[in-house]
Amino acid sequence: MKTSQSLAAIRSEIKAGNLTMVQIVNEYLNNIEFTKELNLYVEVYRDEVLEKAEALDLKIKKSPNSLGKAWGMVVSLKDVIAYKGHKMTAGSKILKDYVAPYHSTVAERLVNEDAIIIGRVNCDEFAMGSSNERSVYGVSCNALNKELVPGGSSGASASSVQADTCLISLGSDTGGSVRQPASFCGVTGVKPSYGRISRHGLIAYASSFDQIGVLGHQVEDISIALEVISGSDEYDVTASKREVPAYSQPLESGNKKIAIFKSAIENEGIDPEIKEETLKFIEKLKSQGHQIELLDFEYFDYVIPAYYVMTTAEASSNLARFDGIRYGHRTETSGSLTEMYANSRTEGFGEEVQARILLGTYVLSAGYYDSYFGKAQKIRRIIRDRLIDVLNDFDFIGLPTSPMPAWKIGSIVDDPVQNYLADIYTVLANLAGLPAASIPLKNHSNGSGIGFQVMAGKFKEHELLSFLGTI
Numbered sequence: 001m002k003t004s005q006s007l008a009a010i011r012s013e014i015k016a017g018n019l020t021m022v023q024i025v026n027e028y029l030n031n032i033e034f035t036k037e038l039n040l041y042v043e044v045y046r047d048e049v050l051e052k053a054e055a056l057d058l059k060i061k062k063s064p065n066s067l068g069k070a071w072g073m074v075v076s077l078k079d080v081i082a083y084k085g086h087k088m089t090a091g092s093k094i095l096k097d098y099v100a101p102y103h104s105t106v107a108e109r110l111v112n113e114d115a116i117i118i119g120r121v122n123c124d125e126f127a128m129g130s131s132n133e134r135s136v137y138g139v140s141c142n143a144l145n146k147e148l149v150p151g152g153s154s155g156a157s158a159s160s161v162q163a164d165t166c167l168i169s170l171g172s173d174t175g176g177s178v179r180q181p182a183s184f185c186g187v188t189g190v191k192p193s194y195g196r197i198s199r200h201g202l203i204a205y206a207s208s209f210d211q212i213g214v215l216g217h218q219v220e221d222i223s224i225a226l227e228v229i230s231g232s233d234e235y236d237v238t239a240s241k242r243e244v245p246a247y248s249q250p251l252e253s254g255n256k257k258i259a260i261f262k263s264a265i266e267n268e269g270i271d272p273e274i275k276e277e278t279l280k281f282i283e284k285l286k287s288q289g290h291q292i293e294l295l296d297f298e299y300f301d302y303v304i305p306a307y308y309v310m311t312t313a314e315a316s317s318n319l320a321r322f323d324g325i326r327y328g329h330r331t332e333t334s335g336s337l338t339e340m341y342a343n344s345r346t347e348g349f350g351e352e353v354q355a356r357i358l359l360g361t362y363v364l365s366a367g368y369y370d371s372y373f374g375k376a377q378k379i380r381r382i383i384r385d386r387l388i389d390v391l392n393d394f395d396f397i398g399l400p401t402s403p404m405p406a407w408k409i410g411s412i413v414d415d416p417v418q419n420y421l422a423d424i425y426t427v428l429a430n431l432a433g434l435p436a437a438s439i440p441l442k443n444h445s446n447g448s449g450i451g452f453q454v455m456a457g458k459f460k461e462h463e464l465l466s467f468l469g470t471i
Helices: 007-015 021-034 046-062 105-112 155-162 179-185 219-229 272-287 300-321 337-348 351-364 369-393 416-421 427-432 461-468
Strands: 041-044 074-078 116-121 168-173 188-191 211-216 257-261 291-295 396-400 436-443 449-455
Touching: 007 219, 021 041, 021 046, 021 074, 021 116, 046 116, 074 155, 105 116, 105 219, 116 155, 155 168, 155 179, 155 211, 168 188, 168 219, 179 188, 179 211, 179 436, 179 449, 188 219, 188 461, 211 219, 219 461, 257 369, 272 291, 272 396, 272 436, 272 449, 300 351, 300 369, 300 416, 300 427, 351 369, 369 396, 369 427, 436 461, 449 461
Parallel strands: 074 116, 074 168, 257 291, 257 396
Antiparallel strands: 041 116, 168 211, 188 211, 188 436, 396 449, 436 449
């Protein structure tokens, strides 16, 4: 039995006596070993997960009525999500050997509902990157084609699902870091509304943008995971107190009204194959009875500049705590305290993180705050208002997940503009705090996946997931 099939199928086989959790975990562990060259996992909890699988098998046999909502689900965690008693390093030297002293809310909720966490996976350092090439552990590869990047910063999360080393992976999404790698790796990735999931235990890149998201093959499995991890949290004041719907119970989904941003499809920089597959998918939606309308979106030129001004500003503040005193790597020096700070951070942070901290500090400085950060905030509000206006008239917004397919490892590592433009369509949802998902369409001729993105109104994850389950 392939473990990549749905959670429902796995549970059915277990109940029929044809499969055990120990067998499932062993198959995943074998797949992790078999795909080691992809460099996806930075730590695998082999002995621990086998013990948990044995305990779960006993629970299934003796008290099946007490099983949690996530039983049978094996999960990988991005290396920015705390799991008590386990290392968490954000792909950075500065956090080498740091052990999480507490559970993140999402990890605790999964474990309490009988999910098994199999290991932590690689990521761009402090979630800063679009390709998973910026990690102290080295580059992760795309499971569809190991010569290609898996996307970022949650690239190893997406690839770990595609490589059949887990059923579900939790990543973080600041500007598309769940959806863009989902597209590149040919899986489904969902970023919920800002505030839908607690960020307690998530290492922050840009606090007003970050949101934990879920990657998997099946919408139904992602729905169950979201149902488990969503909800209010006393440790995170930004987590919404709204009641969590039963995402695993689909809503009645009739024909929908969908706005397509034609400027995204007609962009001269879009890959021809992505454009062709997007247009084919739009025709498929029409044939299913959905009402499609092409709209202009006039703000794409401002999306990436506004996003990077604001996120680097927030990063420069969030990463100030990593100074060699409170956390992580410290350079011993006979010089001043200031020299120790500077040397520790220079040695501990990679080039991309250093560049973003410097840029963020610059745009927040007294002489440039209004010229850059202040204007970026205004642009963010304009974009948010425009998206909300559209979603007042339409059920969903549709557009390509990325204008380009996954590129060869190392081919544009020194071209930050190309890297940043890979997120131009996904950033929209983060600027507005809206839920969005990337679903796989077809593989590109270079072996990369091609994804289509669907965006919904604030806190309308249930409607989004129900719709995705029908197309």
